[in-house]
Amino acid sequence: MNVGLGANEAHGFAAGHALVCYPTNAVYTFIPKNACSTMRVSLAMANGCIEGVEDWTWIHPNNRTFSASLRELVTANFTFVILRCPHARLASVFLDKIVSKTPEFWALYRLEGDQLDEHGLTFRQFVDAIARQESLRANIHWRPQEDFLVYEAYDAYYALEQFGSAVGEIERKSGMDITDARPLTRHGTDQVELVTDECHADTPLSALAEMKREGRAPAHACLYDAALAERVGALYQADIQIYAERFGTADLLFPTSLIARKE
Template identity: 45%
Template sequence: MNRFLKYSNKNYSPLNQNPQHKFAQNHALCIYNSDAVYSFIPKNACSTLRTTVAYANGCIRDKSEFNWIHNNNHTFVATLPELVKAKYTFTVLRCPFSRLVSVYLDKIVGRDLDAWRYVDVHNRNIGVEDITFDFFVRSMEKPGVRNSNIHWRPQVDFLVYEEYDDYFALEDFSRAVKTLKERIGIDVIDARSLTNHGRDGFDLVSGEDFSMVKPFDLLKNKMNGALPDLKSLYNEELVEIVSRVFRSDIDLYLSKFGADGLMYA
């Protein structure tokens, strides 16, 4: 079966100078014993799967060494022959609405380094405390902001192939665990408890509109064990913006999984 590269023919420049292809290739990781390629997309269980890949490739002994992955994002990047000759390919997609909330609560509210990079993208004309979820979503209408960081960049940009053997939905991740064991014999190492990026263990607050709440107030609630329910950060206007700006991601998700996993169909 021929594997067609998604962005190779978007321009006729040398492939190693094609920016769309190079970006996608840099997020395609080899699992060597399986001749498999995994395209990782930040905020889509990528820490769990990069830890799994590192273990499968013999570079870490168990999940206690998971921090190794953060300095080795490019260690297993597939070459052109490895991309073309891969026997199995897969990726994980996520509901674009929940992905955007997740990155906001993790990176912006959590005052991660990415929050300060976001401020830099705005030429430091804003402070971290100005970045409400409403402001964050509206800023995604600007391509320079939307494409400035891998954690909120559109998911389609990370896909190096036109088609993958398997697409997994984060909302049904147990299917990925089962299928990867059956297809290529790897055991997925769950790193969620180590990264603390998820919402497990938090009380989820609903029934309020959190879209204009200041990040520091959300952080105080988070430190007290409470997070807004995902839908509590959206209103009708913000749903419309995400639906329009991330239309390619939504269309891809719908084509692979249908509407059940989307927050807003």
């Protein structure tokens, strides 16, 4: 059924995460956990709202400050998005937001009727929780990446797994100078020792939190066993398809989770 654009919730959500670089009229789609802090800090500096990285926390209450209007979406000079392996993105969300019990954990806790075990929750149980229909899209950090895509086709797609080699092109085409925000946010696993000794799908939050305090964390792939990798692959199959179509399967944690399209 055709509806007015203002009543199109899917478009409104995606448009709200399409951010404009005003000096160059470039539009960047912001997807959480996909280098989003680095990109938002860089965009805030390009748009003159912060002078330098010392003001980086400005980005948190200003996620939609630069959201594109319909005119800006239509007239953009350059449009781009950064995508990520869905299995890696979900593992990153868990280790960052859930293990550290940020507000995202407590929002899920309430959504689950206060029934999550705040000490014993495992990655497998986290997947159980977000797999429920009312939970999968309840938080932008684990919401499918496909929901953020406002354009049918972007001028450029970049894989987070190859972000370092893409920075030069992004700067040249978008007009932004990219400032690495990872040392400031400390959201990722780039500054800890990655543990690959065993599967941690059923390791409780309390043990994972202790590992983080010791400067260690499971490698993303080690949060999965075969059954869990298959389940998450089915849950985020559309995202896997989009990623594979653009970049192939070499950087997917579990390439076999890609289900062949039926002709």
